[in-house]
Amino acid sequence: MEIVINDTPEIASILASDIVEHALTAVEGLVLGLATGSTPLAMYRELIRRHVESGLSFITARAFLLDEYVGLPNDHPEAYRQFIAREFTDHIDLPTNGLRSPDGAADDLAAAAQDYEQAIADAGGVDVQILGIGSDGHIGFNEPSSSLGSRTRLKTLTNKTRIDNARFFEDDIGKVPRHCMTQGIATILEARHLVLLAFGEAKARPLALAVEGPITAMIPASALQLHPHVTVLVDDAAASELSNADYYRETFEHKPRWQTF
Numbered sequence: 001m002e003i004v005i006n007d008t009p010e011i012a013s014i015l016a017s018d019i020v021e022h023a024l025t026a027v028e029g030l031v032l033g034l035a036t037g038s039t040p041l042a043m044y045r046e047l048i049r050r051h052v053e054s055g056l057s058f059i060t061a062r063a064f065l066l067d068e069y070v071g072l073p074n075d076h077p078e079a080y081r082q083f084i085a086r087e088f089t090d091h092i093d094l095p096t097n098g099l100r101s102p103d104g105a106a107d108d109l110a111a112a113a114q115d116y117e118q119a120i121a122d123a124g125g126v127d128v129q130i131l132g133i134g135s136d137g138h139i140g141f142n143e144p145s146s147s148l149g150s151r152t153r154l155k156t157l158t159n160k161t162r163i164d165n166a167r168f169f170e171d172d173i174g175k176v177p178r179h180c181m182t183q184g185i186a187t188i189l190e191a192r193h194l195v196l197l198a199f200g201e202a203k204a205r206p207l208a209l210a211v212e213g214p215i216t217a218m219i220p221a222s223a224l225q226l227h228p229h230v231t232v233l234v235d236d237a238a239a240s241e242l243s244n245a246d247y248y249r250e251t252f253e254h255k256p257r258w259q260t261f
């Protein structure tokens, strides 16, 4: 696991964008895994900038969202499919049919979850998966106690997550759905490169538990320790509880050229 501590979220987001840009040029038909929420927004803005100003193209890429609310109509502005279109994919040249998301409004949700797993497999798996971390240690919407072997399925959101996300719903927790469909932890771990972003003090504790604590279903992000290729890009505030921070800084400072992405 490579942990890179940056002065600001903007610098970390540039490094994350470099990873995506490099993958777009290295892999024909790149499959991107996209997270929603606030954390990746600066990275999405940077990628849009590179698309507009330097012609970075997503025309042959495909993208899969990590998760979706259940109980919101597909056209609700806070449905994650709408969110990602508004914040990212409407502003680049990703083909419209190149974006897939779990169907949280399906009549048969269990079948929709299986279809989603199949769609990811049919695409050849995810090459680069962008992840945020919840204040309770979740990745995707795999809340504490999620099986580390889980696949795409329905989950119940914790009240902590609903409170955290109420800011997207006029600060009214009553409007935040209780349920979601999320890629499972085993699904996420099959992506070839995981890029975890974490910014701000509120992420310091869950981040430290995830990368330096024991692997446990109570901190779902700790499952990343099992993956052979993880890049963790954080700002100083999110790094403030890492006990090995000096080592991570020194390692990055002396990173050899051969150890690129």
Ligand code: F6R
Binding pocket: 034, 035, 036, 037, 038, 039, 040, 066, 067, 131, 132, 133, 134, 135, 138, 139, 140, 141
């Ligand atoms: C969103 C997702 C979640 C968020 C996490 C952090 O698709 O999968 O795991 O990444 O809840 O959210 P923010 O970035 O809003 O703090």
